[in-house]
Amino acid sequence: DAGVTQSPTHLIKTRGQQVTLRCSPKSGHDTVSWYQQALGQGPQFIFQYYEEEERQRGNFPDRFSGHQFPNYSSELNVNALLLGDSALYLCASSFGPVGLNTGELFFGEGSRLTVL
Amino acid sequence: AQKITQTQPGMFVQEKEAVTLDCTYDTSDPSYGLFWYKQPSSGEMIFLIYQGSYDQQNATEGRYSLNFQKARKSANLVISASQLGDSAMYFCAMREANNAGNMLTFGGGTRLMVKP
Numbered sequence: 001d002a003g004v005t006q007s008p009t010h011l012i013k014t015r016g017q018q019v020t021l022r023c024s025p026k027s028g029h030d031t032v033s034w035y036q037q038a039l040g041q042g043p044q045f046i047f048q049y050y051e052e053e054e055r056q057r058g059n060f061p062d063r064f065s066g067h068q069f070p071n072y073s074s075e076l077n078v079n080a081l082l083l084g085d086s087a088l089y090l091c092a093s094s095f096g097p098v099g100l101n102t103g104e105l106f107f108g109e110g111s112r113l114t115v116l
Numbered sequence: 117a118q119k120i121t122q123t124q125p126g127m128f129v130q131e132k133e134a135v136t137l138d139c140t141y142d143t144s145d146p147s148y149g150l151f152w153y154k155q156p157s158s159g160e161m162i163f164l165i166y167q168g169s170y171d172q173q174n175a176t177e178g179r180y181s182l183n184f185q186k187a188r189k190s191a192n193l194v195i196s197a198s199q200l201g202d203s204a205m206y207f208c209a210m211r212e213a214n215n216a217g218n219m220l221t222f223g224g225g226t227r228l229m230v231k232p
Contacts, residue, residue: 033219042120042207042222043161056219088159105220107153107161 002027004093004108012114013081021076021111025093029106032074034066035090037110043090049074050097078113086115119143120208120223128229129198136183137193137226139208147213150191151220152182155205164206167191195228203230 005024013019025032031050035043045058049068068074072093078085088110095104121140129135141150152164167175167182175182183192195202205227209220 035220040224042209042224043220044222045219048219058219090159090161092161105151105163107163110159112159 004029004091004106006089006091006108006111008111009109010112010114012116014116015081015083017081017115018077018079019081019113021078021089021091021113023074023076023091023093023108025072025074025091026106029093029095030072031094031097032068032072033092033094033105034074034076035092035107036060036085037088037090038084039087046076048097055097081115083115086113088112118223119221120210122206122208122223122226124226125224126227126229128231129195129202131200131230131232132197134194134196135198135228137195137206137208137228139191139193139223141189141191141208141210143189143210143212145212145214149211150182150184151209151211152180152191152193153207153209153222154202155207155225157204161207165193198230200230200232203228 007022033048034046037043046060047057048055052068063079065077090110091108092105148169150167153161165175165177165180167184174184179196181194205225207225208223
């Protein structure tokens with residue numbers, strides 16, 4: 001049973017470029033969330049997708065956008081890259097927008113983005 | 117104000133001994149959930165343990181237990197019988213009812229190093 005898979009694992013971009021990161025949720029999961037983790041810090045919530053719609057968003061600018069496909073996989077797009085966008089981008093999946101009574105939220109190994 | 121505070125940037129523990137990782141939180145929401153994740157160098161966030169704000173008993177999962185002191189707003193993780201493979205970053209996180217879904221707020225993490 002495959003867990004959450006993300007691609008690419010590493011990538012290097014230059015300032016001003018655009019990047020697309022991809023995530024396949026764990027089998028049976030239909031909800032995907034994205035987090036940004038800067039070096040030495042805890043992850044920060046970017047947004048959540050459920051039923052192909054953005055359901056919740058953290059404090060990130062519109063340069064960060066996403067998409068969810070009918071097969072529940074998801075993409076994170078970042079436009080006009082800044083040096084400060086260098087981070088590990090983590091995808092998490094669950095079955096449904098998870099309520100409070102469970103810890104069923106699984107993370108992938110992340111995509112490490114370096115912006116030069 | 118920080119919602120999740122982990123005051124120990126790094127900790128050493130001798131193999132086979134127990135260790136406590138501290139976490140304090142701040143919320144005015146009466147309904148919330150507290151999580152601990154382990155992040156090895158691979159980057160994946162591995163779920164360890166969950167405690168709901170209305171749970172009467174402290175959560176336990178194998179060698180992991182959560183020392184939940186609601187009045188003090190603390191949720192410390194206790195790892196018993198430390199193993200070399202426990203060396204990793206540990207993150208405390210919270211999900212509040214008014215932000216239901218997968219939005220977790222993470223602390224800055226504690227790096228645990230287990231000595232042989």
